[in-house]
Structure formats: C-alpha cells, structure tokens
Amino acid sequence: MMTEFDLIQQFFTVKNDANIVASQDVIKSSVAESLIKGIGDDASVVRLPPNTELVTCTDTLVQGRHFFGDWESVDQLAYAIGYKSVAVNVSDIVAMGATPHSVLLALAMPKRLANETWLDEFAKGIHEACSEFGVVLIGGDTTQCDTLVITVTAQGWIERGKAVYRDGANVNEGIFVSGTVGDAGYALTHLDRDIGRQLAHRLHEPTPRIRLGQALANAPHRATAMQDVSDGLIQDLIHIAKQSGVRMQIELDKLPTSEPLNQIPIAERLPYQLNGGDDYELIFTLPKGADIQALQSQTDDTLITKIGNVIGTATDITTNNAKTDKPLIELVFEGKPVTPDDPYPFNTFPDLAGYQHF
Amino acid sequence: MMTEFDLIQQFFTVKNDANIVASQDVIKSSVAESLIKGIGDDASVVRLPPNTELVTCTDTLVQGRHFFGDWESVDQLAYAIGYKSVAVNVSDIVAMGATPHSVLLALAMPKRLANETWLDEFAKGIHEACSEFGVVLIGGDTTQCDTLVITVTAQGWIERGKAVYRDGANVNEGIFVSGTVGDAGYALTHLDRDIGRQLAHRLHEPTPRIRLGQALANAPHRATAMQDVSDGLIQDLIHIAKQSGVRMQIELDKLPTSEPLNQIPIAERLPYQLNGGDDYELIFTLPKGADIQALQSQTDDTLITKIGNVIGTATDITTNNAKTDKPLIELVFEGKPVTPDDPYPFNTFPDLAGYQHF
Numbered sequence: 001m002m003t004e005f006d007l008i009q010q011f012f013t014v015k016n017d018a019n020i021v022a023s024q025d026v027i028k029s030s031v032a033e034s035l036i037k038g039i040g041d042d043a044s045v046v047r048l049p050p051n052t053e054l055v056t057c058t059d060t061l062v063q064g065r066h067f068f069g070d071w072e073s074v075d076q077l078a079y080a081i082g083y084k085s086v087a088v089n090v091s092d093i094v095a096m097g098a099t100p101h102s103v104l105l106a107l108a109m110p111k112r113l114a115n116e117t118w119l120d121e122f123a124k125g126i127h128e129a130c131s132e133f134g135v136v137l138i139g140g141d142t143t144q145c146d147t148l149v150i151t152v153t154a155q156g157w158i159e160r161g162k163a164v165y166r167d168g169a170n171v172n173e174g175i176f177v178s179g180t181v182g183d184a185g186y187a188l189t190h191l192d193r194d195i196g197r198q199l200a201h202r203l204h205e206p207t208p209r210i211r212l213g214q215a216l217a218n219a220p221h222r223a224t225a226m227q228d229v230s231d232g233l234i235q236d237l238i239h240i241a242k243q244s245g246v247r248m249q250i251e252l253d254k255l256p257t258s259e260p261l262n263q264i265p266i267a268e269r270l271p272y273q274l275n276g277g278d279d280y281e282l283i284f285t286l287p288k289g290a291d292i293q294a295l296q297s298q299t300d301d302t303l304i305t306k307i308g309n310v311i312g313t314a315t316d317i318t319t320n321n322a323k324t325d326k327p328l329i330e331l332v333f334e335g336k337p338v339t340p341d342d343p344y345p346f347n348t349f350p351d352l353a354g355y356q357h358f
Numbered sequence: 359m360m361t362e363f364d365l366i367q368q369f370f371t372v373k374n375d376a377n378i379v380a381s382q383d384v385i386k387s388s389v390a391e392s393l394i395k396g397i398g399d400d401a402s403v404v405r406l407p408p409n410t411e412l413v414t415c416t417d418t419l420v421q422g423r424h425f426f427g428d429w430e431s432v433d434q435l436a437y438a439i440g441y442k443s444v445a446v447n448v449s450d451i452v453a454m455g456a457t458p459h460s461v462l463l464a465l466a467m468p469k470r471l472a473n474e475t476w477l478d479e480f481a482k483g484i485h486e487a488c489s490e491f492g493v494v495l496i497g498g499d500t501t502q503c504d505t506l507v508i509t510v511t512a513q514g515w516i517e518r519g520k521a522v523y524r525d526g527a528n529v530n531e532g533i534f535v536s537g538t539v540g541d542a543g544y545a546l547t548h549l550d551r552d553i554g555r556q557l558a559h560r561l562h563e564p565t566p567r568i569r570l571g572q573a574l575a576n577a578p579h580r581a582t583a584m585q586d587v588s589d590g591l592i593q594d595l596i597h598i599a600k601q602s603g604v605r606m607q608i609e610l611d612k613l614p615t616s617e618p619l620n621q622i623p624i625a626e627r628l629p630y631q632l633n634g635g636d637d638y639e640l641i642f643t644l645p646k647g648a649d650i651q652a653l654q655s656q657t658d659d660t661l662i663t664k665i666g667n668v669i670g671t672a673t674d675i676t677t678n679n680a681k682t683d684k685p686l687i688e689l690v691f692e693g694k695p696v697t698p699d700d701p702y703p704f705n706t707f708p709d710l711a712g713y714q715h716f
Contacts, residue, residue, distance in 0.1 A: 036411055037523065040601070042453035042585050043415035043512075045521045053394055054412060056496070057401035058462040058511055062503045095400035104416040106464075106509040138414070141509075145420045151464040151499075151509035153416055154401075163403045165395065227400050243398070 010116075011123040012039060012105070012137060031101060031136050044138035046102060052157040057092035061085045063148040078118050080204035081150065082125025088230065089154035090133045091208035091280040095228040096165075097217025098158035100210065102138040103130065105152055108145035133208060162217045169225040169244035169285040175308040176292070178209050178281045180258040181233050182269055185276015198260040206280035211299040216284055221295045223284035232275040234329055236283060241314065241328040244285075250308040252333040285310060308332075368474075369481040370397060370463070370495060389459060389494050402496035404460060410515040415450035419443045421506040436476050438562035439508065440483025446588065447512035448491045449566035449638040453586040454523075455575025456516035458568065460496040461488065463510055466503035491566060520575045527583040527602035527643040533666040534650070536567050536639045538616040539591050540627055543634015556618040564638035569657040574642055579653045581642035590633040592687055594641060599672065599686040602643075608666040610691040643668060666690075 036045040048054060061067065067081055086103055093100040105126065113119070130137055135154070169175075183202035190196030208228075216223040225240045234250075241248050255273050262269075286292075292304050314328060331338040395403040406412060419425065425439055444461055451458040463484065471477070488495055493512070527533075541560035548554030566586075574581040583598045592608075599606050613631050620627075644650075650662050672686060689696040 037521065041523050042450040043413045043456070045454065045516075046412040046414070047518070048406060048412060050408075054404040054406055054513070055401045056404070056460075056462060056511075056513065058464045058497060058509070059499050060464045060466050060501045060507075060509065062466050062501050064504070065502055092400040096403065098401070102414075104414060104511060106416045106418045106511075108418050108420050108505075108507050108509075139416060141417050143418045143420050144423055145505055145507060146422070147466075147503055147505045147507070149418075149466050149503060149505070149507040149509075151416070151418065151466075151507075153414075153462060153464075153511040155412070155414065155513075158403075160405070163395065165399050 011119050012126075012140065031134060034101065035136055035138065038136065038138045039140065044102070044104070046138065046155070048157050051160050053160050053163065054155060055093050055096050055098040055158055055163065056153065056155045057089055058151060058153040059085075059089050059092065060149060060151045061088070062150075077204075078121035079125035079128075081148075082122040083129040083205050084125075085150045085152045086126055086129035086133065086135070086154075087206045087208055088280060089152045090129075090135060090210070091206065091228045091230070093154050093156040094208045094210050094213035095226055095282060096158060096163045097213050097223075097226065098156040098163065099214060100133055100135045100154055100156040100208075102136050102156075103152050103154045104138060105140035105150070106143075107140065108143045108147070108149040108151075110146055110148060111144055113148065114144075129205075133210060158217060164217050164223050164226040164284070165243070166225050166227050166240045167243040167245075168223075169240055169246050169310050170287075171246060171310050171313060173224060173285040173287055173310045174290065174306050175237070175248055175250070175283065175285055175310065176304055176306050177229070177233070177256060177283045178212055178302055178304055179207070179279070180256045180261070180303070181229065181279050181281060182255070182261055182273030182276050183258050184278035184280075185232070185272035186261055186264075186269065188276070188278065195260045195263060199258065202258075203278060206278065208280060209282045209299075209302060212282055212295075212302050212304075215295060215299050216282070221286070221290065221298070223286055226282060226284040229279040229281045229283055230277050232277045233279070233283070234274045235277075238328055240283065240285070244310075245314050246310045247312040247314045247326060247328050247330065248308055249311045249330045249332055252331055252338065254305060254307045256303060256305040256307075369477050370484075370498065389492060392459065393494055393496065396494065396496045397498065402460070402462070404496065404513070406515050409518050411518050411521065412513060413451050413454050413456040413516055413521065414511065414513045415447055416509060416511040417443075417447050417450065418507060418509045419446070420508075435562075436479035437483035437486075439506075440480040441487040441563050442483075443508045443510045444484055444487035444491065444493070444512075445564045445566055446638060447510045448487075448493060448568070449564065449586045449588070451512050451514040452566045452568050452571035453584055453640060454516060454521045455571050455581075455584065456514040456521065457572060458491055458493045458512055458514040458566075460494050460514075461510050461512045463495060463498035463508070464501075465498065466501045466505070466507040466509075468504055468506060469502055471506065472502075491568060516575060522575050522581050522584040522642070523601070524583050524585050524598045525601040525603075526581075527598055527604050527668050528645075529604060529668050529671060531582060531643040531645055531668045532648065532664050533595070533606055533608070533641065533643055533668065534662055534664050535587070535591070535614060535641050536570055536660050536662055537565070537637070538614045538619070538661070539587065539637050539639060540613070540619055540631030540634050541616050542636035542638075543590070543630035544619055544622075544627065546634070546636065553618045553621060557616065560616075561636060564636065566638060567640045567657075567660060570640055570653075570660050570662075573653060573657050574640070579644070579648065579656070581644055584640060584642040587637040587639045587641055588635050590635045591637070591641070592632045593635075596686055598641065598643070602668075603672055604668045605670040605672045605684060605686055605688065606666055607669045607688045607690055610689055610696065612663060612665045614661060614663040614665075
C-alpha cells in the first residue's frame with residue numbers, strides 16, 4: 001500500500017543537505033535563496049525581498065469540469081493537467097504585475113490514479129511548468145477522492161505599492177490584450193478536428209505572460225488596470241469595467257486571432273474569442289499615447305493589440321459599484337454598433353456572458 | 359442561476375471603501391493594516407512586517423474521507439466543515455511557531471449544496487474560525503464538483519530564523535504534548551454514543567494552540583522540534599524521529615486523557631490516543647530542565663504533559679534518513695516495554711501506524 005508520504009516522497013521531493021525542496025533540476029538561484037524550508041514540514045518558509053508585498057492566489061481544476069475526454073490516459077493529458085494547474089495560478093500572480101515565486105499543490109485523487117505511470121506524467125507536468133515559469137513547489141497535501149481535484153496556490157511578490165488592480169481604468173484610455181484570443185475555447189470543444197488539435201497546446205499548456213505583467217507594473221508602461229483572461233474576454237473585461245466604474249467599447253474586427261483560428265469564418269470563431277475562457281492572456285488599460293512598440297520589444301515581442309477604448313464612466317457613488325443604463329461593454333464591428341437584433345453570431349452575445357461556474 | 363461571482367459576493371465578501379475584505383465583524387487591526395488587497399482581484403496582496411519570514415501551508419478536506427454521516431445537513435455539520443477547514447490549516451502555521459494571518463478558500467462543491475441554507479452555515483463556520491484565530495479570508499475559488507472538496511491555504515509569518523522544524527530533536531530531551539489526545543479519533547467513530555457526542559467538538563472544532571506555538575518559538579521555552587498531531591500521535595512522532603534522526607520512548611500511562619475518554623477502559627482508548635488523528639495538539643521536544651509550569655502559565659494554562667524522552671540517535675549519515683535496527687518509537691507501559699507479543703491492545707500497535715491517506 002502506498003501511503004501519502006511515499007507518494008509525496010517519490011514524485012514531489014528530492015533531498016539536499018539543508019532542506020527538502022522540489023525536484024527541479026535547476027531552481028533559479030534567486031528563488032532558491034529565498035526558500036528557507038520547502039516540502040516536508042508542517043508548512044513552508046519563504047524570505048521575501050525587502051520592500052516587497054506578498055501576492056497570493058488559489059485556483060482549482062476539477063475532472064469533468066476543466067478537463068475532459070480521455071483524461072485518465074497517461075500520455076499527454078496527465079502531463080497537461082499538471083502543467084496547466086501551475087500555469088493558471090502563475091497567470092493570476094502575473095496579472096497583478098508580480099514576480100511568481102512558489103506554488104503549493106493540494107491533490108485529491110481517485111485511488112486508481114495513485115499509480116506510478118499516471119503520477120509520473122502528472123508530476124512531470126507540474127515540474128516542467130515550475131521550471132518554465134521559475135517557481136518552486138514548496139508544499140502540498142494528498143488525499144483520496146472519487147473525483148480528481150487539483151488545487152494549486154501560488155505566491156509571489158511585488159515592489160511595495162506597485163500591484164496593478166482591476167479598478168484603475170479611466171475614461172479615454174485604450175484597452176489592450178496580449179497574444180491571441182479564442183484558441184483555448186475552440187480547442188476545448190474541437191479536439192476532434194485538425195484546427196482544434198493545432199490549438200490544443202493553447203488549452204493544455206497556457207503561457208502566463210510573466211515579462212509583460214512585470215513591465216506593466218512599472219514606468220514607463222504602467223497599466224491602470226489589468227487581469228488575465230480566464231473566464232472569457234467579455235466577462236473578464238466586465239470585471240475591470242465594474243471595478244473601475246467605466247464603460248468600454250470593444251472593436252470585434254480588431255481581436256487578435258491565431259493563424260489556425262483565422263481559417264474559420266468569423267461568425268464561428270467570434271463566440272470563442274469573446275466568451276471562451278482559458279486563454280490566460282493579459283487584458284489591460286493604458287493611458288493615451290502609450291508606446292506599444294517599446295512595450296513589445298521590452299517583452300520579447302509579445303503580441304499586443306489594442307481592442308477598444310474606455311468610453312465613459314459608470315459609477316454609482318453610493319455603492320462603489322458600476323451602475324449605468326447603458327451596457328458596460330459596447331461591441332462594434334467595422335465601425336458599426338452590434339446589437340442583439342443583428343444576425344448570428346452577434347445576436348448571441350448577450351447570452352454568452354462568459355463561462356459560469358454554477 | 360447563481361454564478362461563481364454571486365456566490366463569492368454573497369457569502370464571502372463585504373465591501374469597504376478601499377478594499378474588499380472578508381466579512382468578519384472585527385478584523386484585528388494588525389491584520390487589517392497588513393492587508394493591502396483582499397478578495398476581488400486576480401490575487402491578494404499582503405504586507406509582511408519587517409524582519410519576518412512567510413509561512414504557508416495547504417490542506418484539503420474531502421467528503422466521505424474527512425467528514426461522514428449526515429454531512430449535507432445544514433445544522434451543525436455544514437458549519438463544522440467550514441470551521442474545521444480553517445482550523446486545521448491554522449494549526450499547521452502554529453506548529454512552525456508562526457503567527458497566522460490569512461487563509462484562501464478553494465471550494466469544489468456539488469450544485470445541490472450551492473443554496474443559501476447550506477452556504478450560509480458553511481460560511482458562518484469559515485468566518486467564526488477566522489474570527490476566533492485572528493485570521494482573514496483573502497482569496498479563493500469556487501467550482502462545481504460531484505464531491506465536496508475544500509482546500510484551504512493558510513499563511514502567516516514569524517521572526518526571521520525563528521521557525522521551529524521537525525528535525526531538531528536531540529538525545530535526552532523530553533517529549534511533550536498539549537491538551538489531551540484521542541478525543542477526535544474516538545468521536546469520529548462513536549458519534550452514536552454519549553461519550554462520542556461529548557467529544558464531538560474536539561472532532562468538529564479543533565483548537566489550534568496559537569499562543570503555545572508562539573511561546574515555543576522563543577526563549578526561554580524554545581522547542582527543538584515541533585509539529586501538530588493530525589495523522590495520529592505515533593505517526594506524527596515518527597516524523598520528528600525520522601527527520602531528527604533520533605529514537606523515542608513513549609510512556610503509555612502518561613498520555614493526557616480527557617474526562618469523557620477516561621471513562622473508557624484503557625485497552626479501548628489507547629488505540630485512539632496513539633493512532634487517531636485530528637487532535638491538532640502540538641507535540642514538541644524540549645531540553646532537560648525546561649520550566650513547564652512557566653510555559654503553561656504563559657499560555658493561558660494550556661495543559662502540557664511530558665509523555666516520553668528522546669533515548670538515542672538513529673541517523674544514517676549517508677542518506678540523512680533515520681536508520682536503526684531498533685524501532686524509532688519504543689512504547690512503555692507502567693515502566694515495562696510493550697511488544698507485539700503483549701495482549702490486546704498492545705499487540706495491535708505495529709499495525710496501527712497512523713492514518714493512511716492511501
């Protein structure tokens with residue numbers, strides 16, 4: 001019988017003289033220096049750099065909800081589930097402008113998966129993502145459960161006072177998004193098609209925009225509001241609009257589209273681009289005159305696209321909540337407003353307000 | 359339809375002008391001061407006091423594994439599950455000697471529980487525990503899942519270099535435990551009996567030993583090794599023995615026993631006391647001559663009992679692992695060694711090496 005401790009020992013830790021730390025071949029020295037105690041005690045201990053603030057988030061992936069299909073297969077999917085559970089949390093740290101440092105893994109899993117083959121692939125995905133994003137696995141918990149439920153908590157830090165929130169967008173600012181949108185959402189429902197398979201890596205191994213997030217926390221490119229796209233572009237823009245008390249106009253013909261997705265008619269791809277979640281791109285607002293080319297070249301040429309503007313205020317002072325008779329997000333296509341009376345797919349937007357967890 | 363955002367909004371947050379923070383009536387001012395951003399953005403932001411280190415842990419409670427019976431009832435159990443999921447994590451922070459500060463809640467739950475009645479009781483348990491232990495709910499995630507799975511991550515801090523690990527126990531030191539042991543384990547399997555019901559609060563609302571943990575991190579009472587009892591007294595002592603590379607002798611007649619449990623014959627209660635988990639008491643080692651009375655009076659008269667001694671080393675230098683031909687833990691009853699050839703319950707100990715998660 002494999003105990004919880006054997007499991008943790010075998011797949012998630014290696015030993016060195018001073019501490020037990022995650023089994024990454026190379027932990028960046030800055031990360032290693034700040035790690036006082038990793039896996040193996042009641043809790044982990046981390047030393048933050050002076051003059052920083054701690055940034056923390058937690059996110060869960062559930063079998064049948066966040067991953068489907070042949071999810072118990074040991075080939076690509078066990079690996080992908082591990083990789084993604086780290087990536088989506090790192091993305092939340094990045095969306096604050098912070099530097100990710102470490103993750104904790106709470107693994108509730110069916111006994112049938114507690115075998116070497118599955119765990120080995122899953123652990124490889126975890127470790128590869130950690131290595132890719134420069135974070136270290138510092139703690140966790142393993143429990144038996146009928147359903148596979150993976151909860152990762154990520155922590156990082158940022159210079160004091162520099163975190164970028166959702167509530168700072170102002171009228172007349174531009175609205176931007178990194179990379180391309182709609183890929184993961186399309187892949188999720190079309191893994192049986194060629195284009196879906198071409199986009200599968202966007203669903204299974206999302207890329208947190210670490211350098212871009214950090215650049216957007218600092219002059220000269222500091223964003224006024226930022227978050228990552230996890231629930232769907234429109235729904236996530238609504239979060240910024242609500243918390244900032246502003247209204248936005250989004251130009252549908254400007255949405256950045258990947259080559260595979262561009263082969264699909266616009267009427268078919270737009271719903272995925274607007275409402276498909278899981279892109280883990282950054283959306284952010286910048287004052288007029290922001291030098292996007294300089295920002296791109298500072299961040300390894302990460303594609304950055306202006307997709308709209310903040311067009312008005314929408315604040316109800318009494319509740320500190322966005323309140324307006326007009327919609328918080330106005331959609332425009334080739335210069336013309338889009339309404340629910342327009343033909344498909346435009347008429348579907350009001351019902352496609354993003355992924356609902358309940 | 360209730361969305362994830364509605365849920366979070368309704369049960370886990372209230373608003374103030376600057377931030378959205380957890381709905382506790384009173385957040386201790388020291389906690390509030392250090393909380394820069396709570397629930398409502400991509401991640402939370404916390405400012406640690408200078409010269410401290412961050413302490414973090416995560417722990418999962420699973421339906422059918424950590425709570426049983428009429429667990430969907432809205433009376434005591436929904437409340438208890440919420441309370442306990444916070445308490446067990448705070449206990450891990452405490453077992454490092456640290457000061458707990460905040461928790462994140464990842465809630466994977468069946469749709470049928472996403473109703474006001476159940477959530478209200480559950481949230482009350484979360485908030486009451488937070489208030490009791492002086493921590494604040496700063497983030498979380500809600501997902502639909504067939505099984506109820508609750509993962510809490512706790513964070514706190516401790517003066518730089520002061521964390522108490524499991525690896526510092528030395529030969530000739532005394533072994534101590536706080537409170538009483540066996541109560542939660544007995545209650546778990548005997549909620550249908552009077553004594554089980556009398557002890558139910560020990561199972562459902564464990565008491566992290568916050569003041570004791572902090573006292574044990576500092577002179578004059580600094581412990582050499584410490585952890586909390588979650589998997590069972592013997593199994594958790596083995597963790598300290600292994601990591602410290604020592605052997606221990608435990609005196610069975612010294613185990614601190616609650617009044618209700620003391621009504622039961624020793625043969626019946628000992629297995630729960632040695633192997634029943636969920637006590638969340640602190641076990642720790644102290645040098646000879648430690649002033650236990652002073653320690654008790656410094657910590658609101660928390661009961662502290664010496665249950666044995668560190669009697670030898672057991673280190674294999676090459677692997678940094680405990681290695682010995684003798685057992686890491688020797689049991690003694692009324693001065694005589696206990697062996698597997700002894701009558702019940704002593705002969706059952708070797709098979710009762712604590713709760714196995716797989």
